[in-house]
Amino acid sequence: xxxxxxxxxxxxxxxxxxxxxxxxxxxxxxxxxxxxxxxxxxxxxxxxxxxxxxxxxxxxxxxxxxxxxxxxxxxxxxxxxxxxxxxxxxxxxxxxxxxxxxxxxxxxxxxxxxxxxxxxxxxxxxxxxxxxxx
Numbered sequence: 001x002x003x004x005x006x007x008x009x010x011x012x013x014x015x016x017x018x019x020x021x022x023x024x025x026x027x028x029x030x031x032x033x034x035x036x037x038x039x040x041x042x043x044x045x046x047x048x049x050x051x052x053x054x055x056x057x058x059x060x061x062x063x064x065x066x067x068x069x070x071x072x073x074x075x076x077x078x079x080x081x082x083x084x085x086x087x088x089x090x091x092x093x094x095x096x097x098x099x100x101x102x103x104x105x106x107x108x109x110x111x112x113x114x115x116x117x118x119x120x121x122x123x124x125x126x127x128x129x130x131x132x133x134x
């Protein structure tokens with residue numbers, strides 16, 4: 001009985017994990033002769049290699065498609081479109097300008113008024129500020 005661990009057991013791909021389970025079952029099957037085991041394992045290995053090749057081909061197609069799409073956005077027909085890095089830079093500028101607009105532009109300094117007197121209101125709830133010209 002084989003206790004060897006294989007990297008395929010830790011794969012995120014369910015197809016690869018399934019191939020691993022099949023290989024372990026074949027290696028641990030006492031009813032198979034050595035040649036039969038080798039033949040079955042070779043078939044599983046070829047299926048694994050084909051699967052890795054198809055995954056790599058799909059990934060390459062996605063990369064090529066994205067590159068073509070990026071190229072089309074840079075030069076769209078006869079008109080020129082901004083590079084994506086320029087668009088990101090402009091968005092940062094606009095967000096900074098928006099933040100600056102929300103902050104008060106001028107700090108208003110309050111000068112003390114001469115001749116100001118505080119007196120209590122008739123109800124006693126609030127103080128009233130009265131100004132006298134001096």
